[in-house]
Amino acid sequence: MFDFLSKTAPKSAPEMKASATQKAVTWAGSGRVAWSARDTATLTRNGFAANPIGFRAVKLISEAAGALPLVVQDRETRFDRHPVQYLIARPNAAQGRAELLEALYGQLLLSGDAYLEAVGEAGLPVEMHVLRSDRMRLVPGRDGWAEAYEYSVGGQKHRFEVAPDVSPICHIRSFHPQDDHYGFSPLQAAANAIDVHNAASAWSKALLDNAARPSGAIIYKGGDGQSQLSADQYDRLVDEMESQHQGARNAGRPMLLEGGLDWKPMGFSPSDMEFQKTKEAAAREISVAFGVPPMLLGIPGDATYANYQEANRAFYRLTVLPLASRVMSAIADWLSDFTGDRLEIRPDLDQVAALSGERDAQWRRVSEATFLTQAEKRALLGLPQVEVE
Numbered sequence: 001m002f003d004f005l006s007k008t009a010p011k012s013a014p015e016m017k018a019s020a021t022q023k024a025v026t027w028a029g030s031g032r033v034a035w036s037a038r039d040t041a042t043l044t045r046n047g048f049a050a051n052p053i054g055f056r057a058v059k060l061i062s063e064a065a066g067a068l069p070l071v072v073q074d075r076e077t078r079f080d081r082h083p084v085q086y087l088i089a090r091p092n093a094a095q096g097r098a099e100l101l102e103a104l105y106g107q108l109l110l111s112g113d114a115y116l117e118a119v120g121e122a123g124l125p126v127e128m129h130v131l132r133s134d135r136m137r138l139v140p141g142r143d144g145w146a147e148a149y150e151y152s153v154g155g156q157k158h159r160f161e162v163a164p165d166v167s168p169i170c171h172i173r174s175f176h177p178q179d180d181h182y183g184f185s186p187l188q189a190a191a192n193a194i195d196v197h198n199a200a201s202a203w204s205k206a207l208l209d210n211a212a213r214p215s216g217a218i219i220y221k222g223g224d225g226q227s228q229l230s231a232d233q234y235d236r237l238v239d240e241m242e243s244q245h246q247g248a249r250n251a252g253r254p255m256l257l258e259g260g261l262d263w264k265p266m267g268f269s270p271s272d273m274e275f276q277k278t279k280e281a282a283a284r285e286i287s288v289a290f291g292v293p294p295m296l297l298g299i300p301g302d303a304t305y306a307n308y309q310e311a312n313r314a315f316y317r318l319t320v321l322p323l324a325s326r327v328m329s330a331i332a333d334w335l336s337d338f339t340g341d342r343l344e345i346r347p348d349l350d351q352v353a354a355l356s357g358e359r360d361a362q363w364r365r366v367s368e369a370t371f372l373t374q375a376e377k378r379a380l381l382g383l384p385q386v387e388v389e
Contacts (some may be wrong), residue, residue: 040111040134043187046088047194049109054187054194056297057290064316066101069348074341083124084335084343090191091128092119096210103324105128108172109290112183113150116170117160122301124338131169138171138181146181170334172327190289193282200279217344218338291319315355321347 036046047054071087072079074252079085091100108114111133118125131151139159141147149160149169173183187194280299287294293311312314324347332345366377 001083035192038183038188038191043185043191043194044110046136046198047190048189050339051194051198052172053197053286053297053299053379054190054290057186057287057292060292060315061096061109061290062102062105063066063218063321064320065105065327066098068123068320068324070328070345071348073344073346075344079148082343084332084339084345087128087335088345089126093127100128104172107133108174108185108323108327110185110187111190112174112176112185114172114327115333116172118334119168120338125223130345140181144180149152166337167334170331172330186289186291190286193285193289197279197286200275203275203315234259291315302314312354312356316352321349321352357374 007214032229036042039288047057049055070085070087085202087096092291095103104114104116106129113133115131115136117126117131117132119129132382133155135152137150137152138146138147139150146162146167148162149171151160151372173181176182176184248386283297283299287297289297293315295308295311296315328345328347332343335345336342349355352359366372369377
């Protein structure tokens with residue numbers, strides 16, 4: 001600012017280059033929790049590849065749903081031999097039914113979207129392949145519905161055009177309240193719990209690397225008026241601590257301190273003692289997001305179910321069967337567009353071992369109901385009018 005009284009300009013300050021928003025960024029970021037990114041690749045890496053609870057939950061659901069026995073039927077007939085059954089039993093040359101369905105359910109659980117490709121010229125597809133969700137992009141048309149799907153891999157893109165009557169891609173997605181085209185995965189709901197669980201595991205690993213005990217403090221009591229170590233002394237001390245006294249192989253090794261150095265051990269704080277409970281609570285939140293009873297994942301401290309059998313039955317009834325029914329219904333509608341006949345593909349509940357007790361009781365009640373006709377009994381049991389064709 002110019003001084004009007006003295007008519008002289010003040011000395012100019014040295015020019016400094018800095019962002020106008022740097023102070024705001026520094027202030028806003030200080031002391032905040034660092035959460036991981038929420039994109040599909042990061043969630044899959046942190047919640048599946050690097051987290052045992054998420055890995056086991058996805059494997060448990062996808063393997064159980066992929067191993068369910070399936071029946072193919074229409075409104076009148078349950079088929080014993082049908083081309084759709086052969087296609088599902090051997091969908092392609094590299095995969096059987098269990099491998100393809102496990103990959104399909106896994107993609108749906110990890111990303112909220114699953115894509116199945118049909119291979120063939122006309123009629124029922126000759127092969128089916130599961131495509132990676134992170135490589136697929138939906139191309140919406142003017143009406144908002146998908147007009148094409150774009151698959152990117154290795155720097156190349158392949159476009160699947162969607163015809164009015166049939167689509168080469170079967171897109172199965174989980175419910176997402178804020179997205180019209182893509183689904184919402186359990187990993188997104190459990191992302192915070194996954195970060196907490198992974199951070200607790202990293203903390204435990206660091207504790208083991210430091211001789212499985214909390215660290216202490218080296219106090220310098222220097223003489224001759226010196227209040228701190230020189231740079232060379234400090235670097236030498238740090239190198240010696242890292243090489244001679246850290247890690248499991250150095251556990252219990254005595255420490256030799258030179259003059260002026262004193263070791264003061266530190267014990268666990270109350271927050272450290274609660275760390276394991278925090279990790280177990282995060283594990284339970286992950287299991288809840290996927291719909292797997294914590295008892296089936298070996299998480300301690302959970303007594304929601306009286307025994308393992310009851311937890312397993314709830315797992316099938318509340319998680320596996322609803323997921324499998326929805327996915328197989330979508331696949332049946334998709335394949336029906338190729339064949340022209342409306343088919344139904346659903347799990348055969350009579351062959352699910354976890355539900356044998358429930359099914360036996362239901363069959364007994366229906367068979368003893370003398371006021372019902374045979375057609376009504378078959379309808380109550382989910383059977384078509386004719387047994388086998």
